[in-house]
Every structure is written in structure tokens, then in C-alpha cells.
Amino acid sequence: MKHIDSLVKKDLIYLGTSLKRLVLMAVVFSVFIPIGNVVYAFGVPAIMGYLLTYGVFAYEEKNKMNLLAISLPVKRSALCSAKYITSLIYIVSSVALTILGLIVSSYTPIESGFVNTPGFILNMVCMLLATALIYHACILPIIIYFGAIQVRYILFILYVGVFVMIGIFGEATIERGNSLAHINLMLDKGLNSISSLLILLVSLLVYMISYSIANGLYSRKEFR
Amino acid sequence: MDTIVFHQVKKSLGDFKLDIPSLNIKKGYITGFVGENGAGKTTTIKLILDMLIADEGKIQIFGMDTRKSSDSIKEEIGYVGETAGYPEESKIRAIKNMIAPFYKTWDEKLFTKYMQSFRINTDKKYGEFSSGQKKQFAIAMALAHRPKLILLDEPTTNLDPVVRNEILEMLMEHMQNEEVTVFYSTHITSDLERAADYIIYIKQGEILINQEREELLRNYSVVKGPKSLLDKAIKKYLLGYRQTSLGFEALLSDKKVAEQIFGAEVRYVTPTIEDIMLFLGQKEGVSTI
Numbered sequence: 001m002k003h004i005d006s007l008v009k010k011d012l013i014y015l016g017t018s019l020k021r022l023v024l025m026a027v028v029f030s031v032f033i034p035i036g037n038v039v040y041a042f043g044v045p046a047i048m049g050y051l052l053t054y055g056v057f058a059y060e061e062k063n064k065m066n067l068l069a070i071s072l073p074v075k076r077s078a079l080c081s082a083k084y085i086t087s088l089i090y091i092v093s094s095v096a097l098t099i100l101g102l103i104v105s106s107y108t109p110i111e112s113g114f115v116n117t118p119g120f121i122l123n124m125v126c127m128l129l130a131t132a133l134i135y136h137a138c139i140l141p142i143i144i145y146f147g148a149i150q151v152r153y154i155l156f157i158l159y160v161g162v163f164v165m166i167g168i169f170g171e172a173t174i175e176r177g178n179s180l181a182h183i184n185l186m187l188d189k190g191l192n193s194i195s196s197l198l199i200l201l202v203s204l205l206v207y208m209i210s211y212s213i214a215n216g217l218y219s220r221k222e223f224r
Numbered sequence: 225m226d227t228i229v230f231h232q233v234k235k236s237l238g239d240f241k242l243d244i245p246s247l248n249i250k251k252g253y254i255t256g257f258v259g260e261n262g263a264g265k266t267t268t269i270k271l272i273l274d275m276l277i278a279d280e281g282k283i284q285i286f287g288m289d290t291r292k293s294s295d296s297i298k299e300e301i302g303y304v305g306e307t308a309g310y311p312e313e314s315k316i317r318a319i320k321n322m323i324a325p326f327y328k329t330w331d332e333k334l335f336t337k338y339m340q341s342f343r344i345n346t347d348k349k350y351g352e353f354s355s356g357q358k359k360q361f362a363i364a365m366a367l368a369h370r371p372k373l374i375l376l377d378e379p380t381t382n383l384d385p386v387v388r389n390e391i392l393e394m395l396m397e398h399m400q401n402e403e404v405t406v407f408y409s410t411h412i413t414s415d416l417e418r419a420a421d422y423i424i425y426i427k428q429g430e431i432l433i434n435q436e437r438e439e440l441l442r443n444y445s446v447v448k449g450p451k452s453l454l455d456k457a458i459k460k461y462l463l464g465y466r467q468t469s470l471g472f473e474a475l476l477s478d479k480k481v482a483e484q485i486f487g488a489e490v491r492y493v494t495p496t497i498e499d500i501m502l503f504l505g506q507k508e509g510v511s512t513i
Contacts, residue, residue: 002295006325013322018313060309068309070275072326073298223275224237 003074007082008089011056014065019055026051030094031101038113039166041098041124045132046162048094049139053087054155057148070223080144080218084211087140091132095125126196130203135162137203137210145217227251227373227405228272232281235271242267242429244281249407249422254399256420256437257409258497260505264429265409266306269377272407273303285373299327302366302374306381308358312351316361319350327369338364338394356387363391367398374406380415388412392419413497423497425504432504437497445479446499448472449490461485464503475503 015023026048034041060066069079099121106116114120139158142151228249235242242264249255259265270276272283274294283290285297310319316339324330339346342360350358359379366374374395380388392415395406410416416423416437423440425433433440444463454465454472461481465474475495476482482492495503 003326006322010322013314013318014311017315017318018311063309063311064305064307065309065311067275067305067307071273071298071301071303071305072323073295073301074326075295076274078295220277222277223270 002078003072004078004082004085007069007072007074007079008086010069011082011086012089014056014059015052019052019059022051022055026090026094027097030097034098034102034114035105035110038102038124041102041128042131043163043166044094044098045091045128045135046159048090048132049087049135050155050159052090053083053136053139054143054148054152056086057083057143058152061147061149067223076218076221077215080211080215083140083144084207084214087136091129091136095128095132098128099125123196126200130199133200133203133207137207141210141214141217144214144221225251227285228407229284230281231284233271233278233283234280235267235276235278237267237276240264240267240429242271244268244431247424247431247434249405251405252403253421254395254406254408254419255422255424256413256416256497257407257424257426258411258413258416258501259426260411260501263426265426266377267429268426269303269305269375269407269409272375273298273301299329300372302369302371303377304359304362304366304375304379305377306379308362308365310350310358310362313349315347315349316344316353317346320346320365323365324368330369332368334370335364335368338368341394342390356383359383359387360391360394363394367394370402372402372404374404374408376406376408376410378410379408380410380412388415395419411501413501416497420497423500425501427504433500440500441494441497443478444495444500445476445482446493446495446503447474447476447482447486447490448493449486453486453489458485464506466503466506475500 029047029051030044033044033047060069070076102114102124103116103121106114114124139155142154148155226248228247230244230247232246233242233244240262257265257268267276271278272285272290274290274297277291286300288297290297314322320335324332324335338344338360342357342364344353344357344361344364350361353361363379380391383391396419398404399406406419408416408420420437423433423435423437424431435443448471450471451467454467454474459465461476462474463477465472476485479492482490
């Protein structure tokens with residue numbers, strides 16, 4: 001499809017010029033949140049989704065940039081594709097930053113539960129990507145159909161909900177006194193590389209199904 | 225040849241209903257689209273741009289259906305809305321670099337020429353410019369890819385007369401060099417007195433007038449006379465009227481009919497587009513006594 005690259009670039013320019021603070025916050029959260037407890041890494045997709053994906057949509061709507069986008073000579077499906085590709089860029093970047101932060105922290109005395117082995121990292125990457133893909137697969141059609149500003153409270157509740165769940169789960173692992181052994185067991189032993197990759201594939205499929213739903217919604221969307 | 229053709233288009237937005245059974249916008253001319261706020265001007269333009277989807281009917285531009293070929297159609301459209309939608313924090317050059325790749329026919333020299341003539345520094349941020357310069361930039365962006373159709377939705381609202389004049393001059397100059405159709409929605413009718421070839425008047429979602437401007441101003445007439453002439457039988461011929469303590473003023477669509485009705489008892493004045501808009505807006509008649 002024509003111009004998807006230009007549309008993605010357009011969103012990234014918005015981020016780089018108008019939403020720098022959000023990018024900085026997203027980077028800081030991606031790197032530092034999981035350092036104390038590897039479980040918290042699973043909250044990063046929610047942060048990325050809320051800060052960047054929702055942030056750009058809301059910024060565009062507030063400043064009527066969505067009208068500029070729809071007036072450009074591109075198909076509606078290209079506009080939708082560009083949003084999904086941009087979200088993928090955020091997801092991959094944040095997972096890379098999170099893993100980088102965890103690897104660096106593994107050389108410090110901080111106990112996060114992270115095990116610096118290729119198997120653990122592969123499983124961790126797959127699980128983070130899967131969480132992020134599924135989270136975005138849920139929020140993107142909602143934003144596209146209803147508009148970011150209209151559903152801000154629902155997205156905020158989803159965002160907080162993810163964090164509360166992860167917080168509870170993370171605290172529970174610590175309270176058990178087994179120093180995150182539970183998570184380690186799941187990521188290091190409970191999951192082998194094949195099952196991790198399978199989960200990742202399923203989440204990719206969910207993301208693609210979400211794209212096809214969003215595409216259908218976008219083709220009938222009205223820009224008032 | 226017509227650039228825009230509406231076929232039985234209907235659109236409902238809440239209580240508002242737009243109903244355009246037929247509308248043809250002629251190629252190579254400036255068509256002024258007037259009507260009060262909420263009459264349906266922006267809705268019509270958004271339907272043309274495929275921002276809104278008609279409940280019934282279809283719109284063709286350059287012979288193509290707006291729902292099926294919106295990307296090809298928009299390649300040939302230069303659109304300026306009330307808000308441009310450019311990021312305030314971005315530099316003019318960055319915005320240009322962001323938008324230009326979407327158009328095969330982008331003319332960098334023409335863009336530079338406009339930036340120079342409007343004294344817009346492309347290294348400054350968009351948000352640093354006045355509202356007039358922002359609008360000039362938006363119009364330059366719309367023209368720099370040499371569109372065949374220019375859609376202007378209230379482009380001069382809130383601008384001072386000097387900037388409005390510069391924008392109109394720019395449009396007129398552009399039209400002299402290009403074979404372009406302009407669809408110009410505004411409620412500042414003085415802009416159209418100078419520039420428009422055709423006038424379309426819309427009220428409550430329905431098109432009441434679609435005529436050549438000169439013909440419109442030649443045929444329509446404002447009559448001014450004593451109140452005693454304004455009886456029920458006469459009111460049915462009037463498109464709109466208003467009464468003052470001194471007499472009445474009324475609009476008729478045919479000067480000859482007006483002369484037959486009133487003879488020499490009233491004064492006949494050629495209306496402005498604003499007069500037509502005001503009288504049609506007050507169809508039931510108003511009293512300013």
C-alpha cells in the first residue's frame with residue numbers, strides 16, 4: 001500500500017517534535033520499572049500503549065490532525081495499517097529497552113529475578129511481545145472506532161487495571177519469600193523456547209485479527 | 225464538464241439533515257458556497273473529502289466515486305479547512321517534508337515562491353506564526369502540489385482584511401496559471417463578490433440557490449418602499465423581507481416580476497451576495513420596529 005512509510009514517519013515526527021516528554025517518559029519507564037522486579041516488565045506494554053499509542057491518537061484528535069491525515073491522498077486502510085505498524089515500532093522498541101535495562105541491572109546487586117541466560121531472555125522477549133501485542137490488539141480497535149478522547153476513561157481504567165494486576169502479582173512473588181523463583185521457574189523452566197514462540201505467534205495472530213477488525217471499523221469511520 | 229457531481233446525496237447528523245438531490249460544480253471556475261453557520265457547508269465539504277459517509281447517494285469528482293477512489297481523487301485536491309491540523313511545535317520545513325511525499329506533483333519551486341512572497345521563514349516553528357501567516361502557509365501547502373480542485377472551508381475566518389486580500393490575490397493568480405476549479409465555502413460574502421463565478425446558497429441542509437454570480441445579481445432585486453404595499457398577496461412573491469419604522473425592504477428573485485408587482489412605487493436596488501444571504505436567512509420576514 002502506498003504511503004504507509006510516510007504515514008508512520010508522520011506519527012514519529014509528532015512524537016519527536018510535539019510529544020517529546022511522552023517519549024522520554026516511555027523510555028524511562030521501559031528501562032527502569034522492571035529493574036526492581038522482573039514481573040513489572042509486563043506492565044511496560046500498558047505504559048507504551050497509554051503513553052504513545054493513545055498519546056498520539058489523542059494529540060491528533062485534539063489538534064484536528066486526524067482531519068489532516070484523512071485529507072491526504074491515502075486509502076483509509078493505509079491510515080489504519082500505519083497505526084498498527086507504528087504501534088509495533090513502539091512495542092519492539094520498548095521490549096528492547098526493557099531487556100537492555102534488565103541485562104544491565106543483572107550486573108548490579110539489585111535483585112529483580114532476571115536471569116541473564118539466552119533461554120530466559122528469549123522467553124522473556126516472547127512473553128513481553130505477546131503481552132504487548134495482545135494489549136494493543138485490544139485498545140487499537142476501541143480507539144479507532146470511538147476516538148481516543150471519547151474512550152480516555154476506559155483506556156485509563158485498562159491501563160491502571162493492568163498495573164494493579166501486575167503489582168499484586170509482583171508483590172505476591174516477593175511475599176512468598178522465594179525471591180521471584182516462581183517467575184523464574186515459569187520463564188526459565190516452565191516455558192521452553194518452542195512454547196514461548198508459539199505464544200508469540202498466537203499473539204501475532206490476535207494482533208492481525210485486531211487489525212482486520214480495526215480496518216473494517218476505519219473504513220466506516222466518520223471524521224466530524 | 226463538471227468537476228464535482230452530487231447524485232441524490234443524503235446525510236443525517238443528529239437532528240441535522242443534508243439533502244442534495246443534484247449539484248454540479250463546473251470545471252475551471254470559482255464557486256462560492258455560502259450559508260449561515262450550521263447550514264451544512266462543512267458537512268458538504270467533508271462528504272466530498274470522504275471524511276463523512278453519505279447515508280444515500282454518491283458523489284463523483286473527476287468522474288470517480290469518492291468512496292471508491294478517494295486516494296486518487298485527493299491526489300488532485302488542495303484542501304484548506306478552518307483548522308490546518310499542523311503540529312504547533314514543528315518547523316515549517318519539517319511539516320512540508322512530512323506532507324510533500326504524499327503528492328506526486330509536489331512543486332518545490334512553487335512552494336518556495338509562496339514562502340518568499342508571504343515572508344514565511346521555514347526554519348521557524350509553525351506555532352510561532354500569526355493566524356494569518358498560518359493560513360497563508362496552509363494555502364501554500366494546498367496549492368504547491370498543483371491540485372485540479374481546491375476546496376476551501378472558511379479559509380479567511382478571523383483574518384484581517386489585508387491578509388484576506390493577500391490570500392484572494394494568491395488564489396486569483398494561481399487560477400490564471402492553472403486550470404483549476406475552486407469550491408469556496410465562506411460566510412464572508414465580500415470575498416465572493418470579487419472572486420466567485422458561481423454562487424451556491426445552502427440553508428438548513430438544502431441548496432436554495434445555484435446560479436452564475438452575475439446572473440444572480442442581475443436577476444435578483446431588493447425593493448425598498450412604504451409598508452402599506454406589504455400585504456399578504458404580495459408577501460408570497462418575496463424571498464425574504466424586513467420592516468422598519470420607515471418602510472420595508474424585500475428580496476425578489478426576478479427583477480421583472482418585481483417591477484410588475486410594485487411598478488414605480490418602490491426603489492429597486494441591485495443586491496449584494498450578503499443581502500441575498502440575509503434575506504433568505506429571514507424568509508419569514510422580520511420586523512425591526
